Amino acid sequence: MSINPEVTPYNLWKGFQPFNPPIIICQTCEIKNKGYEARCAGRTMGEMHMSRVSASAPGKCILFGEHAVVYGQPAVAVALEQRISVSVETLVSDSGSWKIDGMHFQAKKHPHVQALKNRMWPSSLGAPALSIRIEGNIPAASGLGSSAALSVAASAALRTARGRWFVSINDIQNPETWAEGFSSTFETSPLYSNVSGEIDSRRKMVSDPQYLANESVISVDECALLAHSVEAIAQGGRASPMDSSTSAHGGIVMLSDEVEQEVEYLYTRRLKIAEQERVWHLHSIELPVNARDVYLVIGNTGVYAPTSQQVAKVAELLESEPSRMKEIETIGLISRRGIKSLMEGDFEAVGRAMSENQIMLQSLGVSCPELETLIRAASPSSLGAKLTGAGGGGCMVALTRHPKQTSEAIELAGGRTLISRLGNNGLSIDNYENLPMWKPEL
Ligand code: MEV
Numbered sequence: 001m002s003i004n005p006e007v008t009p010y011n012l013w014k015g016f017q018p019f020n021p022p023i024i025i026c027q028t029c030e031i032k033n034k035g036y037e038a039r040c041a042g043r044t045m046g047e048m049h050m051s052r053v054s055a056s057a058p059g060k061c062i063l064f065g066e067h068a069v070v071y072g073q074p075a076v077a078v079a080l081e082q083r084i085s086v087s088v089e090t091l092v093s094d095s096g097s098w099k100i101d102g103m104h105f106q107a108k109k110h111p112h113v114q115a116l117k118n119r120m121w122p123s124s125l126g127a128p129a130l131s132i133r134i135e136g137n138i139p140a141a142s143g144l145g146s147s148a149a150l151s152v153a154a155s156a157a158l159r160t161a162r163g164r165w166f167v168s169i170n171d172i173q174n175p176e177t178w179a180e181g182f183s184s185t186f187e188t189s190p191l192y193s194n195v196s197g198e199i200d201s202r203r204k205m206v207s208d209p210q211y212l213a214n215e216s217v218i219s220v221d222e223c224a225l226l227a228h229s230v231e232a233i234a235q236g237g238r239a240s241p242m243d244s245s246t247s248a249h250g251g252i253v254m255l256s257d258e259v260e261q262e263v264e265y266l267y268t269r270r271l272k273i274a275e276q277e278r279v280w281h282l283h284s285i286e287l288p289v290n291a292r293d294v295y296l297v298i299g300n301t302g303v304y305a306p307t308s309q310q311v312a313k314v315a316e317l318l319e320s321e322p323s324r325m326k327e328i329e330t331i332g333l334i335s336r337r338g339i340k341s342l343m344e345g346d347f348e349a350v351g352r353a354m355s356e357n358q359i360m361l362q363s364l365g366v367s368c369p370e371l372e373t374l375i376r377a378a379s380p381s382s383l384g385a386k387l388t389g390a391g392g393g394g395c396m397v398a399l400t401r402h403p404k405q406t407s408e409a410i411e412l413a414g415g416r417t418l419i420s421r422l423g424n425n426g427l428s429i430d431n432y433e434n435l436p437m438w439k440p441e442l
Helices: 009-014 111-120 146-162 189-193 220-234 242-249 289-293 307-320 322-344 347-364 369-381 403-412
Strands: 023-025 032-034 052-064 075-090 130-136 164-166 210-212 252-256 264-273 276-285 295-300 384-388 395-400 416-420 428-433
Touching (some): 052 146, 052 242, 052 347, 075 146, 075 242, 075 295, 075 416, 111 146, 111 220, 130 146, 146 242, 189 220, 220 264, 242 252, 242 264, 295 369, 295 403, 307 322, 347 369, 347 384, 347 395, 369 384, 369 403, 395 403
Antiparallel strands (some): 075 130, 164 210, 295 395, 295 416, 384 395
16 A cells, blocks of 8 residues: 555645545555555554556567458467566555556546456446556557557456456366456457446356465466457457467467467457458467577657558458458468468578568558658668558568668668567566455455
8 A cells, every 4th residue: 555645744735635534444454544644553654555566568560461360361470578567556545536657547548448447447346446557668559569568468467456266276277267257268259349338257156266366366368368359449349369469478479260280279269340250260389499590670660550540441441442352362371471481490481471461561551651661771681571560650570680780771761670589478477565456246
């Protein structure tokens, strides 16, 4: 529990609060305090029982298949070194309104957080208001999956903060032992269907439920699923699980229209888009041993391009000219070839496939002059280059053995660069104390 600056004697003196400070109950020792004298038995101010959780998740870079993946074609993305970290804490004065980075939370400004709040932290069930801090080095709206990373990290922080009820705690990673939660193995459509109201994750009434609140209750699948559902809402119903799953699992993630044989199968996701059910089978690809020799250099154009607009643009094109589905299918073929080369560690062929993929993306109208300038600048020193993410601005990526040279060339052409190796860690819980922040009734 922390001292809320809004209820200190100084603020009271300044007249910001009426002289009627709220009663605060420390969730750890259950001692009641007046807001301005907040302290637990035997403790002084500043030593209060603060409840907090921090989680982080990486951004992603798509090597092949963006846009086409929304229509079920294969695609592959890698987790980046760059990450978003989300810390949540309870507010000392529970006024019922959330804070983000010290400001009042506005649902319109943070649709992902709002949708997660509806699913994980419903105030109608008594969940207390939270203060959220978001930090990181993934530029927003640039095709690097910053919103998916935020959603994955936030859903992990909220699950850790509220804990989980179990039927039995013998095998807690098995969703069949949960009394509440979301999983690919349960019915997932309610998660995607209700876009504005609260969604409660309670499932099973059991006679002797058991409860745990620490990082062991985290399920990577659950965080990826929640993040996908909130991405879908923010993108007007059209979103592949590519960004959310890559951020949650880390490494290299492949999506396909079929269950693949030579890679590790993770799960299947289904989503109805414009009355058609899309099905994606997700897989994890092992990092080839020679992947340490290559780098991704990402060049940011600085041009703002929200994913939802680019995805809608492609949808309109395909609606007005259905024959353009040919380009989507060609991207699928290039991806399949590129993925095979990636698994074999043939990075020269991976680079060639990336450049071919760029030609198709240009033809779909999602590239732009700024992206093409950076791609041209990177080409002489790299194995291949293309836009990454939704396009229309945002970022390009070059696969290179000479990161410094490629980065300098992109910067000279006006881009801001980031360098990452392939195959970084996914979701992690970085620290927590005094849990649970809220123990829901089952
Ligand atoms: C965005 O990072 C990738 C797109 O394919 C959209 C999606 O997969 O949801 C453009």
